[in-house]
Amino acid sequence: MARSRIRSSARRQKAADVEIANAVVDLSHHNGDVDLELAKGAGIIGIIHKATQGLVFADPLYAINRAKAQAAGLLWGAYHFGTGGDGVAQAQHFLETGQGGAQDLLVLDFEHNLQGPSMALEEARAFVIHVQQVTGRWPGLYAGHYLKELLGVLPDPVLGRCWFWLAQYGPTAVVPPAWPTWTLWQYTDGALGPEPHQVEGIGRCDRNQFNGSVTGLTKFWRG
Numbered sequence: 454m455a456r457s458r459i460r461s462s463a464r465r466q467k468a469a470d471v472e473i474a475n476a477v478v479d480l481s482h483h484n485g486d487v488d489l490e491l492a493k494g495a496g497i498i499g500i501i502h503k504a505t506q507g508l509v510f511a512d513p514l515y516a517i518n519r520a521k522a523q524a525a526g527l528l529w530g531a532y533h534f535g536t537g538g539d540g541v542a543q544a545q546h547f548l549e550t551g552q553g554g555a556q557d558l559l560v561l562d563f564e565h566n567l568q569g570p571s572m573a574l575e576e577a578r579a580f581v582i583h584v585q586q587v588t589g590r591w592p593g594l595y596a597g598h599y600l601k602e603l604l605g606v607l608p609d610p611v612l613g614r615c616w617f618w619l620a621q622y623g624p625t626a627v628v629p630p631a632w633p634t635w636t637l638w639q640y641t642d643g644a645l646g647p648e649p650h651q652v653e654g655i656g657r658c659d660r661n662q663f664n665g666s667v668t669g670l671t672k673f674w675r676g
Contacts, residue, residue: 474670477501477637477661478652479532482514489521491654498667499674501530501558504551507569508538511550528674530558532595533580537570540579547580548587556675559584560593560618563600574603578611590676591615593636596629606630618661622646636673638662 476496480487481503489500500522503512515531522529531551535543553559561580565571572580577594584592594600594612597620608631618637619626622645626638640646643657651657663670 472666474498474663474665474667475649475660476667476670477663478655479503479639479659479661480514480518480655482512484514484655484658487518487521488654489518489525489527492652493525493527495653497527497652499528499530499558499670501532501560501661503562504531504533505543505547506534507536508542508546515550528556528558528671529554530560530674532560532562532593534562534564534566535572535577535580536566537572538576540572540576541583543572543576544580544583544587548584553588558593558674559588559590560595561615563594563596564620565599571599574609574612578609581615582611585614593618595620595637595639597621601629604629604631634664636664638664 477499478492478497479501500518502515502518504515505511519529531547531553533543533547551559561577563572563577581592581594591614594615595618613631616636617628617632618639619628619635620639621627622641624647626635628635639659639661641648641650641660643650643659649660652660663673665673
C-alpha cells in the first residue's frame with residue numbers, strides 16, 4: 454500500500470511538471486470581498502493585485518488582500534496601472550505603496566486608459582528602468598492590443614527585458630515579436646475567453662495560465 458501511494462504521488466508530481474499551470478488570478482478592488490483560503494483550495498497558488506494607478510491612486514483593498522494571501526500561504530505580486538504622465542514618478546509611487554518583498558512579482562499594466570491619457574512607450578520604458586534600478590530586477594509587462602499597435606513588428610530593447618504577461622481572450626496566444634513567448638497569459642476576464650472563468654472564493658475574475666508547470670511557476674515566482 455505504501456509503495457502504491459508513493460507511485461501515485463510520483464505520477465501526480467510528473468503530471469504537474471508537464472502541464473500548463475492555470476493557477477494565477479489578478480485582482481483589484483473591483484473584485485470586492487474575496488476568500489483566498491477557498492481560492493487556494495480550488496488550486497490557486499498565486500495572486501497579482503493592483504497596487505496603484507497613475508501618480509496618486511492606491512487600491513484600497515491591496516493591503517487587506519495581501520494579508521489574506523499571506524495567511525493562506527499564497528504567492529503574492531503587485532501591479533501598477535500605467536497612465537499618461539511621468540514614468541519615474543509613477544514607478545516610485547508604485548514601489549512605495551506596493552512595498553514588494555524580494556519574492557513578490559512586480560508588474561507594469563500597460564494598456565489603453567479609458568479614463569484619461571494612456572501611458573506612452575517612453576513613459577513605460579522610464580517606469581521599468583526605475584523599478585530595475587531600485588530593486589535589481591526587471592518587472593513583468595502586462596499588455597495586449599495597445600502594445601501591439603504601438604510596437605508593430607519592431608523589437609524594444611528596454612521593454613523586451615521584462616518578462617511578458619499577455620492579455621488576450623481567445624484560444625491562441627499571439628505574442629508581439631519583441632518577446633520569444635509569453636510567461637503569463639490572461640486568457641479570460643471572467644466573461645470573455647475560454648473557460649474556466651470562476652474561482653471558488655472569488656467568483657468570476659481574471660484568470661491566468663503560466664507557460665510551464667506548477668513547479669516551474671513557483672521557481673519563477675521566487676526567482
